[in-house]
Amino acid sequence: VAVLADLSNQSAAKDLIDRLLSVIAQPVKVDGVVVQVSGSIGISHYPQSDDVDPDQLLRQADQAMYQAKVAGKNRYHIFDTARDASLRGQHEHLERIREGLIKNEFVLHYQPKVNMRSGEVIGAEALIRWQHPDQGLLAPLAFLPPITQHPLEVELGRWVIDTALTQIEAWQAEGVDLPVSVNIAGYHLQQPGFVDDLRTMLAAHPNVPRGYLELEVLESSALEDIALVSAIIEASAALGVSFALDDFGTGYSSLTYLKRLPAQVLKIDQSFVRDMLQDSDDLAILEGVLSLATAFRRRAIAEGVETVAHGEALLRLGCDLAQGYGIARPMPAASLPAWRQRWHPDPRWTHAHCLDRDLLPLLIAGVEHRGWIVALGEHLDGKRDAPPPLDHHQCRFGQWLDKTVHQPRHAATFATIETLHLQVHVLAADLLKRRAHGHDAEAQAGMAELHALRDTLLVHLEYLLKDDPRSLATSSGGGSNCL
Template sequence: MPSFRAGARDVSSGLSGVLALLHEEDRSRVEQDVAQTFTMEAPYETRFRVRWPDGSLHYLHTRGKLYRDHAGNPQRLTGVSWDVTEKELAESRLREKEEHLYFLAHHDVLTNLPNRRLLQDRMQHALAKARRSGGLAALIYFDLDRFKTINDSLGHAIGDRVLKEIASRLARQVRETDTVARLGGDEFVVILEQVEEAEKVAGVAQKLLLELTREVLVEGHRLYVTASAGISLFPTDSVDSESLMKNAETAMYRAKERGKNTCQYFTPDMNARARELLQFESGLRQALEQQQLVLHYQPQVDLMTGDLIGVEALVRWEHPERGMVPPGDFIPLAEETGLIVPIGEWVLRTACAQSRAWRQAGFSPVRMAVNISPRQFRQSDLTARVDEILRETGLEPGALELEVTEGMIMNDVEAAIATMEELGKMGVLLAIDDFGTGYSSLGYLKRFPIAGLKIDRSFVRDIPGDTNDAQIAASVIALAHNMNLRVVAEGIETADQLSFLRDKGCEHGQGYFFSPPCTAEELAARFLAA
């Protein structure tokens, strides 16, 4: 561990020894840091690179202090340096992995364009900006016409080359502030920010359509591609990103019906969905009172032994006319309207009571996982409510695992950590759901008092065939293990997926391969051991 201590007179020579080895890029910063010690009373602390005489590069962390005599003249500058090379390299490897993982998770591998996930984020930003400025924003949804013919007749490799060309043509034609994303397949979306007049959007769409129709030359084939485009406008057609996308897609289908290679604005009569939604909302209010909500439970198993280690509670709505409504169809609406708070509380109480009932019936205890929604997570009395429900139902806190998503945490990291710490102190377990889809910095992950991560179903679906997803799943497992977190893979449907995950050391999983979510009675009969 190199160190230097120097008297006032040989300060310059002691320092110059170190300075002689300093990496050029760090020199002026270090000199400034040291010089500041002479002008300010505070000790200095700095980190820099040096090249040892044997040519190796090292990182030093130095802390130093200036001593003055009674008259205030500098007397001694002492400093101690630590070699922090290992730590620095480990941190930079982690940062690189983090950036690589982020890129993979937010871009389409074929075209390098933002994928659906990043598109959603960009849309939120564009809408927030338009909201603040009172301006317009537009979404153009493109779908290539008869693209399947190219794929089927010339093969996927050529199809891919065409998609890449289309992607770069679209990206070249829009402003830097606009976004071009690939939704997958032959669908692309363009977000136009700072739109001056609604009428001008069709002009942009036409220009893009024209650009796409230019001949594409691939391996000697002269190909002609056309597309259909649907336009929806913020705030004219809708104020939320999800319905803007739906509207643009609806308009795109109308453009296809009208004969392809054309664009179409969304109009309200295109769907009667709005009216339907209102009815749905009042129905959902009644659902709680009239006990139309039920919980299904999906087994979580140990991938090595096949043993049941937990269950995830998933809510369903037994609608009097529509039959069983999946949560994806009503949870977003419940979240928007605030109904999620009483619904979430009902779910938690019912799941805890069920878990306790199984124990009382003599079944071996298994962990109960319950989803917490963003709005629930932000409730200031969440911990108190959880505590009350645990007391009421008599379930021990360590038997309950709350699943939160990355997005919920990253919204306000400090507040989220405080809430998670309170829950952790009570003994409740926490897991991050849908991991990989959000923006968790892996650095932050260390600060979260969590027990495990769940790899999102979207990364499991195409493994082991999709190398991109396989790489993401493997990296998430390795990183989680580095941080002593256990991993649950979601959506395992095939033996190939299972063996890939098992090979990578993933300890737990759930999915149709083991069982779909089932009723409490079915679960007890099929999985619980007395």
Template sequence: MNPGSCLVDDPGVANLQLLSHAEQQDILLLQQAILESVAQGHDPLDIINEVCRLEERLLPNAVGSVMLLDEDGKLNVYAAPSVPPEGVERLRLLCPGPNSGSCGNALYRGEPVFVSDTLTDPRWADLRDLAVDFNLLACWSMPIYGAGREIIGTFALSSFERRAPTEFHHKLLEIGASIIGIVLERRREADNLRLMAKVFENSNEGILVTDAQARIVSVNPAFVSMTGYSRDEALGQTPRLLASGIHDQVFYQHMWASLLEQGHWHGEIWNRRKNGEVFPEWLSLSAVHDHNGVLSHYVGLFFDLSERKAAEARAEYLIHHDPLTDLPNRLQAKNRLNEAIARRQDDGEGVALLYVDLDNFKTINDSLGQAMGDQLLKAAAQRMQTLLQSQEMLARHGADEFLLMVPHVREPRQLTELASLLLNAFAAPFDINGQQLHSTLSIGVALAPDDGDDYDALLQKAETAVRAAKEAGRNTFRFFTGQQGGQAAEQLLIRNGLHNALLRNEFILHYQPQLDLTTGRIVGAEALVRWLHPEQGMVPPGKFIPVAEESGLIVPIGEWVLHEACRQLAQWREEGLGDLVVAVNLSGVEFKRGYLVESVTHTLARTGLPATCLELELTESMLMHDVENVISTLQRLKALGVRLSIDDFGTGYSCLSYLTRFDVDTLKIDQSFVRQLHLGDQHAAIIRAVIQMAHSLDLATIAEGVEDAEVVAFLRAHACDQAQGYFFSKPLPAEDFARFVRQYRAVL
């Protein structure tokens, strides 16, 4: 078998219509990354480790692993780049069976196994301690097949949260297991090349044996099948019988020199069959000596590379093209644009990049279905292609976005005319399966060298410009301007940095003490996230929190904050620091995602922190959307024993009728009122009113932003329960906070 040929029938290419458009893109990008490594001939273990890492990125909070069967029928870890060594050791010599986890079951049953809860599923009975020790809460495993469809191992994704796989996850596992099987099979074939000199009549590869004068004395059936020459026709001939005429004399001289001097030669060669067809083959030649060391024979072993060449051509195509539209993909667009910029003569000509976005595509795709969306994308690509000149290149950037590279730009008017041409072309509807679909374009234009001198710079500027076009009402184009770029560039840097910050453990928590105003004791702390950038130093929360919320990254950041705050307080409790409560801020994005209660439950279970030691801070605006669902969520949190507070009270809706329905414990008086207390009676009256109202509802109050003794005295005089602020302490790193608590003496 030629394993490379499997790439033509890659399971990830089939049935993509079952997935969402975004999931299709993730699958295609995963294929592209893997196929690129395979096509470049990387080491098999490196490729398989990369497959694990790529799939881990598509399934956050999970790790990938590959286990292979040994000669005794037991499983051992072959690749698991994100699993600690102690975990790998615990899995050594795993016996397949009905209770030996997902991978043991996949081997035992000969089928994929999906376990959504390892702590209760009987199939994990023998590995329950492992699941608990390493917090493996779900595990999905797919058999890996060899060339003969025998199971040789498993590919698994193990999750740190309970979850069931979607069709997208099934496809990830199928693709991973299929590609890993191909890579392992290619490794096996490479090993066999060193053994082929000993293999003869029963080999599937063609073998010929010559005497010392290079006359053929024997051939095997595979030789006959591949070359078309019968045994009788080949005997007595020399290997020149198969010469294709493609290689020159120098090629054969080097081959014979290696064979005579080193005793062997191997490489790719083109030969000719009896019917005249020229075909590629991998040939391995060895010199055989008798017991006296005298040369007696030459052995040649070869296999047909035609299928592999076809697979490599397909792989190469997929690396550089979009399979839906057959347009160049972003990788080829990058290469071609950089080449065009490098060739640009210093004669005033420029190279432009147009970022073309199909307006309202998501609405069409969601309402009419993915199949109609795909047809629209293909039709849109074809319509744009008909308007372009030969040196201009249209590429698919992803989803509903295209890139248009235009070389030899002498003046901006060329780009204005081209953009207008594209916009006018999309005034006419598309006839897709008998339906008239209307879609316009938003176009952003960036020009080298004015806006940048490489692909990445121009892409960033063109993206900024297309956003400006969308903000202008869509169905228009905009050139990049420096004013657009300033804020966008900063946000882009922050967004890109946030992607890496979690992976690189760049986030830290500072803790600001909260004091009981009656006793003066420290009763808790507010956990405040800080970003310690390796180059920029401490990034202010006001800079990165809005970007994190806009991009959705606030969810994994919030989960990290919740876990780290609970873990730290649990540790402090073990160290005897006292009965403290840690307050964690929630964002509206986290609250709306719908699995907040599960996340809190899971975190408390993992860290061992009592629920009564955790306080979640919510804003008024967060609570006023979908009120009934909010009330249900708050009730479930309270049922856990978690404390709830409303942060920045008085700055949002402050709807008292709803406040009576929210099952909260504390109102936080916003620091804007506290800090302006000295400005007049109005702010004092607001604070008094909040305290009185809270107490009438049996709620506690805490004032934030306390910075001087006069404010403390005022708050005590009006029975405010707690306070925090720089008068007591600024937010402190964990180690400093612990030291502060141990050394603190009540000052009230």
């Protein structure tokens, strides 16, 4: 053990260690025989951000020396205190989760899944929470990431499935008939003996009807053996357990999974749903996923329905099933039966009609216009470098408007829409001019007038959407099937 004192910085230590290794590597003569050895040096620095005693310093240097040996001959390795702290923190976190399982600190909250058109509550998704004694109720992102692909992930996953089965039985005893879906990690799903383990858990809950447990696997999960996972899903189906592909559309293998995995439900990721009212690309992805679900004979359910408008747009696309904060937040199991009795769908949902495919461009046009207004507002707020196209023929809504072929009966409505659209662009140009002259407050105040024009224009678009679909056509053509 060598203690190097009064070093000004780590660079000075490096120079000294390099010289020391060089000296060690020099050949020496022993009893007339030339011998050459190499050295491996482990280094630990003092002081550190945490208090350490001499024994800890020696252990750190010993660990660093082992790393130097692994790396090759005649090397040194500096003990990484930051990495060590991270590893110790992760270990402590894992142990705390294991302790939480033993002490029953974890709970499941349930988010209802509904048919927005009929009002039927079709099930609930079980979502894990940690009722931490010091930090309060913790969401999954606060504690799940560090256990990814760790045996504890399997242990926690088994607890979730067993607890959900227990809750289904409890609801059955109360006369509450409600299927439950549970999130399962790809790592857990691909463990040897998964199906046997699932069979054992189901046998321990004989009062759970077949088909009342659904397992949701993330579409972005690292499923290493698709053939194996497909066989697991089929074997689980024989036990009465169905599967859903969660967050569908966010991974790189969506079409492969859709083709090769016999999951019966596609859960459309909330990121596409959340922005569908102002991002035409997200709306197009939604429409594409729904078309895929129809083509592959799968059910689709939308996540992230936050407002009545989100639900109405989904219903128009032909997606009746949904969940999200606009319906209900996740709640304790005891609260769900009463919520179920109280809940009724919004009248706009029950009266929403599924759009004819010919009207999809009209729906997209409204989204494009909202998105254009949002982009302008972001530019005025300094959140966007360039404004959206100011020429009313160049924005996407203007391009749609220019190519639309409408029936004579809608001539007055389209004339009004064209006038409003031009007024929007004229006002937008004026607001940008005010901002350019340093009148930021006036420009911001003018956004209220712009929003009023937007809303009036959208009312007229809404009239066209609710009118007889056969009375409007666009140059894009298309069939007459519902989306």
